[in-house]
Amino acid sequence: MKCLNCGAFTLLCFCHNCSQELSEFSLGVRILEDNFKVYSFYKYHEIKHLLHSKHHFYGYFVFHFLAKLSFAKFKNFFSPDEKINVIALDDRVENLLYSHSAILAKYLKTQFIKPVFGALHSQNSLKYSGKSLAYRQKNKRNFKLLKKISHPTILVDDIVTSGSSLLEAKKFLEKNKISVLFALVLADAKV
Numbered sequence: 001m002k003c004l005n006c007g008a009f010t011l012l013c014f015c016h017n018c019s020q021e022l023s024e025f026s027l028g029v030r031i032l033e034d035n036f037k038v039y040s041f042y043k044y045h046e047i048k049h050l051l052h053s054k055h056h057f058y059g060y061f062v063f064h065f066l067a068k069l070s071f072a073k074f075k076n077f078f079s080p081d082e083k084i085n086v087i088a089l090d091d092r093v094e095n096l097l098y099s100h101s102a103i104l105a106k107y108l109k110t111q112f113i114k115p116v117f118g119a120l121h122s123q124n125s126l127k128y129s130g131k132s133l134a135y136r137q138k139n140k141r142n143f144k145l146l147k148k149i150s151h152p153t154i155l156v157d158d159i160v161t162s163g164s165s166l167l168e169a170k171k172f173l174e175k176n177k178i179s180v181l182f183a184l185v186l187a188d189a190k191v
Contacts, residue, residue, distance in 0.1 A: 091119075
């Protein structure tokens with residue numbers, strides 16, 4: 001089998017060298033409007049080819065691997081003493097039978113942090129991957145809340161590009177009297 005990152009021969013999805021390299025992330029932060037913080041583990045250009053795997057079945061394995069290396073370790077940096085919910089943006093399962101954002105959210109689960117799946121979905125079926133800021137601003141996601149959220153929330157997505165989707169989700173949840181603490185993504189496209 002070939003390593004999904006470098007193409008070297010390996011018995012696992014990623015070779016030892018790539019596993020080591022990807023486990024050495026640097027937690028970054030981008031501040032969006034209203035002082036909304038988005039924390040990221042990787043620079044987009046470092047894992048771009050891995051992020052695009054979400055459009056293929058093998059992306060299921062890639063996102064589990066990346067989540068184990070990053071989101072699962074987030075509890076070392078952030079350990080709340082009150083209950084918090086995690087909401088993955090638009091985590092519906094479609095053609096490929098998995099949701100990449102739900103996989104990421106799952107790895108944040110602790111005694112105090114509880115992911116809520118299928119809670120926040122876009123009411124339109126447009127795809128935003130690779131689209132311009134103008135396209136994203138013109139075509140809002142128009143989120144719909146599908147479950148009751150009873151605790152402050154962390155938003156989860158795979159990439160922050162313009163930040164428009166995360167900001168739209170934050171504003172929508174706050175309109176519904178749900179406090180949003182911050183967002184957590186795998187990669188920041190502007191770094």
